[in-house]
Amino acid sequence: MNNIRNFCIIAHIDHGKSTLADRFLEVTGTVEKRKMRAQYLDQLELERERGITIKMAPVRMSYLLNHKSYILNLIDTPGHSDFSYEVSRGLAAVEGAILLVDATQGLQAQTLSNFNAARKIGLKIIGAVNKVDLEPPQLEETVRNLAALLEVPLSDIFRVSAKTGYGVERLLNAVIDRIPSPLEEPSDVFKALVFNSLYDDHKGVVSFVRVFSGKIASGNEIFLMASNTRSKLKEVGYFAPELKKGEMLNEGEIGYLATGIKDPDTLKIGDTIASDQVKPLPGYKEPKPVLFVSFYPEDNNEYENLKQALRRLRLNDPALTFEPDSNELLGRGFKCGFLGRLHFEITAERLEREFNLKTINSFPSVTYEVVEKNKTSIITSPEDFPNKPDAIKEPVAEVEILAPSKYLSAILGLKEKFRFQDIKTEIVGSLNVIKVIMPLADLMLDFDDNIKTLSAGFASFSYELKEMQPADVVKLEIIVAGQRVPGLSRIVPKKDIIREGRVMTEKLKKILPRQQISQTVQAIAGGQIIAREDIPALRKDVAGYLYGGDRTRKMKLWQKQKRGKKKMAAMTKIVIPPKAYLELLKKQ
Numbered sequence: 001m002n003n004i005r006n007f008c009i010i011a012h013i014d015h016g017k018s019t020l021a022d023r024f025l026e027v028t029g030t031v032e033k034r035k036m037r038a039q040y041l042d043q044l045e046l047e048r049e050r051g052i053t054i055k056m057a058p059v060r061m062s063y064l065l066n067h068k069s070y071i072l073n074l075i076d077t078p079g080h081s082d083f084s085y086e087v088s089r090g091l092a093a094v095e096g097a098i099l100l101v102d103a104t105q106g107l108q109a110q111t112l113s114n115f116n117a118a119r120k121i122g123l124k125i126i127g128a129v130n131k132v133d134l135e136p137p138q139l140e141e142t143v144r145n146l147a148a149l150l151e152v153p154l155s156d157i158f159r160v161s162a163k164t165g166y167g168v169e170r171l172l173n174a175v176i177d178r179i180p181s182p183l184e185e186p187s188d189v190f191k192a193l194v195f196n197s198l199y200d201d202h203k204g205v206v207s208f209v210r211v212f213s214g215k216i217a218s219g220n221e222i223f224l225m226a227s228n229t230r231s232k233l234k235e236v237g238y239f240a241p242e243l244k245k246g247e248m249l250n251e252g253e254i255g256y257l258a259t260g261i262k263d264p265d266t267l268k269i270g271d272t273i274a275s276d277q278v279k280p281l282p283g284y285k286e287p288k289p290v291l292f293v294s295f296y297p298e299d300n301n302e303y304e305n306l307k308q309a310l311r312r313l314r315l316n317d318p319a320l321t322f323e324p325d326s327n328e329l330l331g332r333g334f335k336c337g338f339l340g341r342l343h344f345e346i347t348a349e350r351l352e353r354e355f356n357l358k359t360i361n362s363f364p365s366v367t368y369e370v371v372e373k374n375k376t377s378i379i380t381s382p383e384d385f386p387n388k389p390d391a392i393k394e395p396v397a398e399v400e401i402l403a404p405s406k407y408l409s410a411i412l413g414l415k416e417k418f419r420f421q422d423i424k425t426e427i428v429g430s431l432n433v434i435k436v437i438m439p440l441a442d443l444m445l446d447f448d449d450n451i452k453t454l455s456a457g458f459a460s461f462s463y464e465l466k467e468m469q470p471a472d473v474v475k476l477e478i479i480v481a482g483q484r485v486p487g488l489s490r491i492v493p494k495k496d497i498i499r500e501g502r503v504m505t506e507k508l509k510k511i512l513p514r515q516q517i518s519q520t521v522q523a524i525a526g527g528q529i530i531a532r533e534d535i536p537a538l539r540k541d542v543a544g545y546l547y548g549g550d551r552t553r554k555m556k557l558w559q560k561q562k563r564g565k566k567k568m569a570a571m572t573k574i575v576i577p578p579k580a581y582l583e584l585l586k587k588q
Contacts, residue, residue, distance in 0.1 A: 040241070101127070401433070
């Protein structure tokens with residue numbers, strides 16, 4: 001195993017991880033030049049459109065150095081905080097990491113978060129500063145800050161340009177020289193950790209594994225320890241970066257196992273796959289969802305298809321949770337848990353693109369602890385929130401914001417809007433570190449957009465959940481054309497209830513399409529109407545073709561139109577377009 005190196009690239013979002021991975025693929029000849037494209041490892045269409053990595057991407061590269069052949073297993077990881085669980089799983093499968101920093105941006109919140117995660121599990125970390133071809137004035141300062149963070153000499157920080165390829169080969173050589181090869185296990189019993197998986201119609205559940213001991217080949221029997229299930233392997237192989245069939249997977253290698261299992265719930269991320277019953281590997285800490293949204297199929301007959309789609313998505317997104325839910329207007333659906341707003345948006349888009357499912361979703365909500373009549377309950381849906389509870393607690397987060405000093409006052413100006421508490425500031429190099437406690441519900445709205453806008457994109461943040469705190473919040477409900485719209489109910493601070501009610505009714509008036517009937521949009525809190533807007537009906541001039549003559553003929557047509565609209569109003573079912581929810585997410 002001395003010729004194997006397992007490593008990953010970790011960085012803040014948009015610092016150039018995927019571009020650096022592209023250069024590694026070119027240097028090692030893993031992908032032919034004629035087939036090469038930007039962000040080659042980003043396989044999802046959404047990743048390429050948004051320019052961000054959503055799913056970790058493993059690849060095996062062969063490289064010759066000093067007349068010796070090496071196998072380099074690289075895992076490219078996401079940079080957004082919503083996908084930090086993806087990063088943690090990638091870190092557990094390798095021995096080292098490249099910590100990449102954008103020379104124009106410097107150290108960012110996710111840089112520190114990823115560094116701490118890698119250091120905690122004892123990985124060898126190599127520091128590299130990217131985009132040096134731009135020759136930014138703060139380049140030397142970024143190098144010094146990264147060296148101080150890693151506690152290494154300045155000469156140990158690599159200067160690279162993933163765009164031009166400058167310094168990339170030297171960095172790859174350092175991976176071989178500095179990152180240790182996998183430790184040899186004394187046991188010959190096959191044992192592997194599942195760090196990702198996907199579903200294939202022909203191969204069944206395909207698990208992405210890191211082999212810690214023994215070896216395995218196609219046709220061998222495996223044992224899934226978490227589900228106590230045995231299966232015969234259909235195929236083994238590695239990532240090239242597409243799935244490439246091989247003869248065998250050996251100790252220390254990263255590859256895939258086509259299990260042939262057809263039930264997606266049988267395999268768990270973090271499970272140990274072995275040749276027999278053995279002591280399982282440590283696995284992963286289960287992620288806790290912080291944002292909850294209910295999904296309902298537009299066509300009620302698609303319920304089973306939605307269920308199957310969510311099960312398959314959960315195979316390679318274990319942070320996604322779901323349970324059956326039902327609504328008197330929208331029918332049967334699922335209440336889903338997410339790690340953040342972007343995680344929710346990506347999942348909603350994947351359901352539509354990958355599974356051709358059109359869904360209606362509720363307004364996102366966090367978890368509340370509610371006391372009513374001496375009974376304590378956990379509420380994740382605004383629909384279940386009582387109108388007059390005795391006491392309420394909401395989750396809060398400790399948020400750490402990194403920003404250049406000149407943006408400090410602008411960021412602190414968000415104090416009232418996002419309910420900052422316990423504000424602390426300190427200076428690290430040229431950056432201000434602002435630590436605040438704030439409600440998770442506010443953080444899950446467009447806090448990220450506000451921070452980026454006020455700092456011209458230079459500020460970033462990370463957060464950690466804390467214990468629940470007492471909250472002064474109420475339920476806001478929306479009624480459209482006399483029908484309560486369950487998906488638009490939400491929990492808001494009591495002091496903001498009037499403003500939020502007006503904002504929602506005004507936005508809905510602009511967003512909702514006009515119908516053949518007039519629509520009244522009302523916001524209700526505590527049984528009282530606090531805001532109202534009217535959407536006029538589309539009207540056809542039914543008497544336009546009549547010229548002159550007795551007016552009674554026109555009156556008959558108008559009365560007939562009026563009766564038709566009244567009948568239509570009684571039969572109309574109000575449907576809120578999915579895009580309306582994303583628009584309403586934005587905090588005023």
